[in-house]
Amino acid sequence: MHFTSEQRLDDGVLEREFTLGDIPGILWTPESAAAPVPLILMGHPGGMRRMYPRLVGRARHSVAEGFAAATIELPWSGDRPGSDAVDQARADVRRALEAGEPVGDDIVDRLILPLVDQAVPECQATLDALLSLPEISGPVGYSGGVISIGVRLAVVEPRIAAAGLFAGSFVPRSIIEEARQVTIPLHVLLQWDDEGNDRQAALDLxxxxxxxxxxxxxxxxxxxxxxxxxxxxxAQFFTRHLK
Amino acid sequence: MHFTSEQRLDDGVLEREFTLGDIPGILWTPESAAAPVPLILMGHPGGMRRMYPRLVGRARHSVAEGFAAATIELPWSGDRPGSDAVDQARADVRRALEAGEPVGDDIVDRLILPLVDQAVPECQATLDALLSLPEISGPVGYSGGVISIGVRLAVVEPRIAAAGLFAGSFVPRSIIEEARQVTIPLHVLLQWDDEGNDRQAALDLxxxxxxxxxxxxxxxxxxxxxxxxxxxxxAQFFTRHLK
Incomplete structure (x- = not known):
């Protein structure tokens, strides 16, 4: 992991950009902390630069609550190389939505499953790097982003002790099956009238x-x-489970 | 309203029993408050004496947050006179549950609608009496109990400014229709695996x-x-809306 830039925000938050191999990321930590702090790994829908205003807002909240916060760019998003297969799946989603048709299971699988398979090991490598820093300790909370990534991480990554998930994206059926193996405490946000979200799928998950x-x-x-x-x-959920 | 007994609990809470006509009730207030406090009217499933341990626990929390709390006995429950029609409906519910059958709409209507029709005016008369006390001011929050009573109260009683409802009892279809007229802020608790509750009916409501x-x-x-x-x-919900 290489830090590529560093700036002090006005509220005692140190913001550092980094790269891990070719993956860009951002780390926010308290400028001064008496002891290492737990980490919240923040997800997002892809496009870390575009999402920066909301990410930094969430990170500031987390740091104020006594956590470090970090995020990395998703595969095939932002400045990272694209994928023809994923571009095709995204185009199929758009076509279905524009036609007012349901987005079929096949399209959801092609969009989400490769993303989960690629992103989860990248999140785990990021945890390896961040938890080796003296200012950060476990346990780790996972917060938001593509919910299927959160599900897989909760199943395979024992350093994740609690997850706050956002039921706001397509969920493959196989991920709903994986969810049965999740045992860590969960806090699941659902926007009841989310135009891009299938409420029943969220309740099933x-x-x-x-x-x-x-x-x-x-x-x-x-x-x-x-x-x-x-x-x-x-925030109260993470404080209950990570401190 | 006549106060019939008074005792000081160990945490600065004054508990007073009262009767309003032939309806027994209990009022909990802070022993010393600089100004009149907002009121939380607490519901329960009927049988105020039997429910007392849980009611006094909820009341102590409310008083600690700066509210007064009160409850009254439901019609045809506890020491109040019974009703043959309601006894019949209760027996029909038991029979259906013991037979593992769904509780039909007709039974739910016979059990709940007379209760709502009778209990809501009694709650309103209780508010008339309690809000005339110098130590209590508006606004009023309604909390828990038979959810259909909460729905009707939220529709017809303008002094109720916010309601915390518990999706834990049978709901007639006509009450789901009434719910469309509710406009006050709501905080709805649902126990996901409530053995006595129809989850889908709760989500529909x-x-x-x-x-x-x-x-x-x-x-x-x-x-x-x-x-x-x-x-x-x-508690945070009521603090946001009643203070």
């Missing part, structure tokens, strides 16, 4: 999770309309 | 509410297994 502690927190509004108090509840 | 601000908070476990942090979230 929530039902499938094997975790004894799982909370579904459904609020009104569309994809980007998560109310501030829902963010507060998610 | 949540969907029906006309409120712009409504949050569904679903947790694992059965009817009485609401986790403590879900109670904390409900």
């Amino acid at each position: 929530f039902d499938a999770f094997g975790s004894k502690e799982k909370m579904l927190n459904a609020n009104m509004g569309g994809h980007t309309g998560v109310p501030h108090y829902a963010g507060d509840a998610a | 949540f969907d029906a509410f006309g409120s712009k601000e409504k949050m569904l908070n679903a947790n694992m476990g059965g009817h009485t297994g609401v986790p403590h942090y879900a109670g904390d979230a409900a």
